Amino acid sequence: MEQIGLYTIAYKGLKNGSYDFDFKVDSALFEAYETEEIKGGNCDVRITLQRSESMLELNVAIEGTVICECDRCLEDCDIPVDYNGDLVVKFSDETDYYDGEVMWISPADDMLDLTQYIYESIVLSLPYSRVHEEGECNPDMLASFTEITEEELEAMEAKAQEEDVVGLDDHNKSILEALKSSLEE
């Protein structure tokens, strides 16, 4: 993955103390992960790293916007990203563990790679419902949805229930709910 290397910190050469790092996230990161839910974006990442003998303590702030499909009109919409989190990095040869808050890396590693952490933090910070602000949806798209007949909707629901057995994810469920409510309006 070409993105690996862009979001790394060469911590080995740092003396104990506090350091700031700035990174830029653009669409290439989301393309690298081949995610369908995020189509692009631009974010600033500010990392404050506290280096001590036994661990690294990081505060990570991510601000910007990503482009998602609007749940209501299915057109692209900008979703603001405002993430702030703490990450502790500890050293061990025996543990390869990462739970979102604590990461273990080998003391032999010279670099701390934050690509995965930054990507996941952006994804997790997104709201459950991704929609344009009121009145900004594409009216033509909305109009085409309301032309769905009762019959078509029932067929979709039946299909969704069928798929539920094998697992329809919550995001798709919310899209179906949005379609239902637009029909009822």
Ligand SMILES: [Zn+2]
């Ligand atoms: Zn919309």
